[in-house]
Structure formats: structure tokens, C-alpha cells
Amino acid sequence: MEKSNFIWDFIDEDLKAGKNGGKVVTRFPPEPNAYLHIGHAKAIYVDFVTAERYGGYCNLRMDDTNPLKEEQEFIDAIQEDVAWMGYRWKHLTYASDVFDDMYRHAVELIQKGLAYVDDLSAEEIREYRGTLTQAGKNSPYRDRPAAENLDLFERMKNGEFPDGTKVLRAKIDMASGNINMRDPVMYRIQHASHYRQGDKWCIYPMYDWAHGLEDSAEGVTHSLCSLEFEDHRPLYDWFLAQLPVHRPRQIEFARLYVSYTLLSKRFYRVLMEKGLISGWDDPRVPTIRGLRRRGFTPEAIRRFVETIGISKTHSVVDYALLEFCLREDLNARATRRMAVLDPLKVIIENYPEDKEEWFEGENNPENPDSGNRKIPFCRELYIEREDFMIDPPKKFFRLGPGKEIRLKHAYYVTCTDYRTNDQGEVTEVICTYDPASRGGWTDDGRKVKGTSHWVSARHCVDAEVRNYGQLFSVEKPWEHEGEFEEILNPDSLSVVTGCKVEPALSEGARGEVNGTIEGVFQFLRLGYYSVDLDSSPEKPVFNRTVGLKDTWAKVQKQD
């Protein structure tokens, strides 16, 4: 069981005090106006795992109180994403399902003299509200008799008044230091059609009024939300205290920030409108769908949110931790394959032209049950261009004139010569192979330090590879004041064509079957790559999910 945190400590206390009959019920309540992102993944984890921990359950609730911004498309996508991440909700609920109850409770509040219909305009309400340091003043309509409020409120509901002409407000305290308590608006008039309620309603409830009642109606015991709702809690409690209803406890925790990423709906929308990303599932974007397309696994995402912990500290988690969690999962589960991204031709001069061999290569050295695949070998191969240097430095464990390396799973080869073009670029490397090293090993005690990946020129398949980098060039993009474009990383996507991959990769399909990942591979010595949505057997396309740790690159940088 996971280590505890302040939320679970609170719940332990509640349970010990005998609250809620020992039950723990939570909810994940997204507003269906956008796709989920990794910030939601943390909230989802907190909500679902908390319920699970105490043998309770979690509901998935669409917080659909604003028909102007919400769409069915998002309702479908949210369910899909939560399910993909492996969470099971007990009930799928909708805030709009309890609109009738909310209306009835609003009437109760009016009858108790705790709510009134206000004719002030939006601007006037703002003026009357006062400022952070000055108290507000009462609306002239604040003391309307209950009977008049009741009549007006019903007529608001019936659509007798135009949008914006009246609101229902709670009567609390216009001088409160907490601005949320200065007679908050409970209902606004919106002659808008709701995708689930049709034209039934001309008034729609505000968040503060609606949320506690939604929680209450579902029997939620612990309403977990982010820090910015901390000063809404007194209002949450106030509304429920006035009514004869179940009273959940709201607990706030810090939302997730990840370096080099922006977790905001508005931002994705803008980038999309400007054509800077391809959509909600652009592999550079940390939406659940983007991460999924990029090749992230639900397990890696969950491990990540589990690892960062739950607290009230405003924190920014290193992107490097996300990558670590990803690699940890993929290392254990991704199938190994060889791919050459920047091909350089190698000719084995002592290997017969008409001969070919098929070697066995393990699918995953971390998993003995993963089996092997066949890898073809012949006289002409491709290796990575950066694995050859004409005049290599001493610690270069790769190919160069006179140097011997191992071709993974195949043979030892020694470079005897190379050819260049008019520009001095190397066009071909000439080698000899040692027949005694078949399989990539000899028992003569020979030290062959370097091992390179390769593909057979005769058998390989052409592929496109999309290498991704950070979308932003600054660590804390949310602190940037100007336009997004100014801090976008121009190299966030680099498309590499003409890559040569081993034939076993041409069948690469994408999917998750029985808990094993398909379509996410480790390209030996390069990184983890996943089959993209755009891929086809005729034209394979791979996304770089995340690179392997590269200590050689680090050493080079130091020199």
C-alpha cells in the first residue's frame, strides 16, 4: 500500500471518529469542455486510489453546469481516457441530473430568507462587491420579501426575463473578508439549450452552489479538489449547512505542474487554432491522448503521479521524473528491435555476395519469456553514421579505420577502409568479418568493447521517424507573459525520413493486448519508439517516445 499523505491522514481521523458510517466515496468531476491532461491524471489518481484504499468507490461526474462551453465530444473522450488509464468508476453521473433538486433547494433557501433575486447588472454587482481590501455594500434588492423572490425566481426559471437581467444570490455577508461569501450568485439566466436537458432550463447554477449539492446527492464523503478552492470551502460548507442534506468534507491539494509543459485548456486551444500542434492528440502535448499517441503507457503515468506524492506545497515536478518513470516501465516491457536512423553503408568484403544468414535476437533481455526474432544478415549493411569516425578520439568505442567492433547478435567486424565523396563525406565503410565470432561472441578472450546496431541493406524496410523534444524552450512556460510563440521550441518536432529498420518492424501494429504493450519498441541504443497513428505497413512511421539515457553524449559535451 502506498505511503500515506495528509488527505489519508484526515480520512483516517474521520473513520476513527465514526463519520459516514465507515464509508469513503469520492468523485472525479471534470467539466466536459476539453480533453484531459496529465494534471488531471494526478487528480484522477487521488480520487480513485483514495476510494480504493478504503474499500469505497469513486464516481466519474460530468460537471455540466454551463451549456455554453460543454460538448458531447468531450464527455466521450473523458470516459475513454479515464478508462484507458485503468480506472473504473462506480457511477457515471451528471451535474445536470440533479438540477431539479438544486432548484428545490434554492426555493428552500429563499423561503428561509437566505437567498434573493437581484436586479443589479453584472457590472453593478461587481461594483457593489467591493475590493480585496474594502467591504462591499448591500444590493438595494437584498431585502425583497420571500414571496416576491419566490415569484421572480420561478419566472426566471420559466424564461420570462432576458439573459443577464436577474440572478439569484445567497444572502450571506457583503463585508466578509472572503469575497466568495459576499452574496455569491447561485443562478444566472441563460436561454441556452443543454445537450442533456434540452430547453428545459433557462437558468443554470453556478459552481459554488452546484458542486456541494452534486457531491451531497452522490453520497460523496470526501470531496477532493485543488488548492484554489480553499477559500470556497466556507461557502461549500455554508450552503450545505442550510439544507437538510448529507455534508461531504472538502479537502484541497496542490495541482500538478511539470517543467517545460503547460497544463491549460486555453493554451491547447490557441496552439491548435494557430496550427502549431496537430490536435488534442499531438504527441508533443501532455494531454492523455497526446501521451498515449506518443507511446506512454498508463502504468508509467500512474507510477509518475504515485511517485510525486500529494501535498499542499505549490510544486513543479521535473520533466525528467516523468521520463524516468516512462523508461522504467518501457525497459521492462518494450520489445527490442534494430533501426538505423542515419544510415551509412557498410560492405563486408570477405562475406560472399550471394550468402545470407538469419540470426536470433532476444526480444527483451529483461524478460526471459519474451522469446526471439530472426534478424537477416548479408554482405551489405547499414550502421548509424555517428558510429563511424575517420579519426576517432581514444574513448570512442565504435568503428574507425583498423578498429574492431561487434555487430549486435551477428559478428565482429574490423574496418579496413572507407570511401568518401567529393565533399569529403564518408559514403561507404569497408570491413572484414570474423567467421569465428558468429552470434557476436568468441571464447578467445578478445576484448571488443563497442557494440553497434545495424540492419541488412538487402532486407531492411524504409521508415519515417518523428523525434520529439520539449514543446517549450523555457522551464516554466506558465510564467511567460507574452505570446506562446515566443517560447515555443522550434525543434520540438524533427521528421527523419529514409530510416532503415529491421524487417520484423514492418508488421508493427499499435495496441495493448492482455497487459502487454504492442507497437512500442526499444530501438537498440537509441530510445523507445512507438508506431504512430499515421503508420501503415507500406510506410511505417515511428514516434520517439523517449530516448535512452545517453552517457556518451554527456561525456562528449564535457570535452
Next chain:
RNA sequence: UGGGAUGUCGCCAAGUGGUAAGGCACCGGAUUUUGGUUCCGGCAUUCGCAGGUUCAAGUCCUGCCAUCCCAGCCA
């Protein structure tokens, strides 16, 4: 004297009066048919600052400082 919250290693984060867990990152070194993985070792005499209480304080008290959130008929 608006209200609410937070400050423990570069980044997260335990710690609930008894003498600073863990992870990431980073730095060494070993193993390695991936310069990957794995493995060993290093990495806060100090907990925003200053006083105080106590045999003993990151933990209690007082004061100060810094940062974040709130003035939608958004959620």
C-alpha cells in the same frame, strides 16, 4: 491589520518534541553482446529568518520575511 494557504538538498517528498527517510537529477566506480539495464558508493551538522520555551525543536511559542490563490452572471 482584507481573506485564505505554503515555505525541509537543484526538483518532488517523509518527518506529529528525542538528535534530517526515500525518489528524480547530479558525481564517482563495478558489471554488461544496448556508452541501455543492473549493482555499489557519494550527495542537507541542517529544516525561510530571528528570538524564546525545553535536558532535547524541522517539530511548541513569539515576531519577521518570501511565495501563491481570491474582486466571472467560468469551473
